[in-house]
Amino acid sequence: MGRHSIASSAAARRSRRLALVVGGAGALVLAGVQVRWLLRTPAHEIVRSGRFGFVLVLAGFVLMVVIIIRIDAAIKLRYSDRPLGAIPAYVPGPPSLTARRxxxxxxxxxxxxxxxxxxxxxxxxxxxxxxxxxxxxxxxxxxxxxxxxxxxxxxxxxxxxxxxxxxxxxxxxxxxxxxxxxxxxxxxxxxxxxxxxxxxxxxxxxxxxxxxxxxxxxxxxxxxxxxxxxxxxxxxxxxxxxxxxxxxxxxxxxxxxxxxxxxxxxxxxxxxxxxxx
Known part of the structure; x- marks a missing residue:
């Protein structure tokens, strides 16, 4: 394993931990808003004030960032240790072959x-x-x-x-x-x-x-x-x-x-x- 592959794997593990932390924070925010909406009687006032929608949008944005980070980490873990393709052996073909590209x-x-x-x-x-x-x-x-x-x-x-x-x-x-x-x-x-x-x-x-x-x-x-x-x-x-x-x-x-x-x-x-x- 090359130095770059080791660094990529370590970066992927850090990205996964970051995704868990940020995702957990986003989930807690979203859960807190939902609990508040359920416990507060005048729920229509919360919606009307705009604060409820703002927090939901913020939590959704955080979750979207988490998904992107997680996808990036999965890609790194999948491809960072895979070797690049080897060049085929140089075996010249007949000159009579039609030129292709x-x-x-x-x-x-x-x-x-x-x-x-x-x-x-x-x-x-x-x-x-x-x-x-x-x-x-x-x-x-x-x-x-x-x-x-x-x-x-x-x-x-x-x-x-x-x-x-x-x-x-x-x-x-x-x-x-x-x-x-x-x-x-x-x-x-x-x-x-x-x-x-x-x-x-x-x-x-x-x-x-x-x-x-x-x-x-x-x-x-x-x-x-x-x-x-x-x-x-x-x-x-x-x-x-x-x-x-x-x-x-x-x-x-x-x-x-x-x-x-x-x-x-x-x-x-x-x-x-x-x-x-």
Whole structure:
């Protein structure tokens, strides 16, 4: 068991104890409110005053937090000690095989959620087009498009592409191409996964969107995401037979498509802002 696995297990046990303490406090508050409601004769006055509802909402919120903490602890206990998938043996297939590839997406659920929330703004603007000033509507819609593009770049734009020659690690603006003959294994990190190479070098890559760091990078765990992402990459490596080539150098280059999208969104927003100023 690695040092990180031991730390994750200890953190999971602490989370479970915290869930029990907070959950117990929430349950006591909720029980106390219920007892008061039963014992006090003018119950309608309690409801009318709003204090009863406030305490119920508070207790419900506490219980919801407990459920989230408990789920997080269960995930850590389940996945923290499970080893990441092993890379299949490098056995090149015949060159005559048709080139195939498999794509594994990075975990981007939160980025999709933000895109949906931001995307609701242009819809509301279109429904009230005749009731708001034209300048403000165009500016708000352009800003929404820029924000959606930013969420896409730090979310769904990232992926892992397995071809016969490479494992491509794509981020929003860069592609790192690792020859399959150099792949040695995967190691779990605090939030990233480390891919070891046969030449002694290594590369780190994210398995989820950087937007999740907004709630605190060092206070969250993504062990399940790491396990499932590596599982998908290993499965893709097994499905696409490698091609024996002379490529033995890791290459990093710019992804011009996403760069063009980002520049276009920024220039469009700047142009609209200038026209409306």
């Amino acid at each position: 498999r794509v594994v997406r990075r975990w981007s659920g939160f980025a999709y959620l933000m895109m949906a929330i931001i995307g609701s703004l242009p819809v509301s603007i279109l429904t009230d087009w005749n009731t708001e000033p034209a300048g403000g509507k165009v500016g708000a819609m352009t800003g929404s498009v820029l924000a959606i593009a930013a969420c896409w770049l730090v979310g769904p734009a990232a992926r892992f592409v397995v071809t016969r020659e490479y494992l491509h690690i794509d981020t929003g603006f860069r592609r790192t191409s690792v020859p399959r003959a150099l792949l040695a294994g995967f190691l779990r990190g605090p939030q990233e996964v480390l891919v070891e190479l046969t030449d002694g070098d290594s590369r780190k890559f994210r398995v989820d969107t950087p937007l999740l760091d907004l709630r605190g990078r060092h206070s969250r765990s993504n062990v399940r995401c790491q396990f499932r992402t590596v599982e998908g990459i290993v499965r893709a490596l097994g499905e696409v037979p490698p091609l024996d080539t002379d490529h033995r150098v890791v290459v990093t280059r710019v992804r011009w498509g996403p760069v063009a999208l980002a520049l276009g969104a920024v220039l469009a927003t700047a142009a609209v802002t200038t026209l409306l100023a």
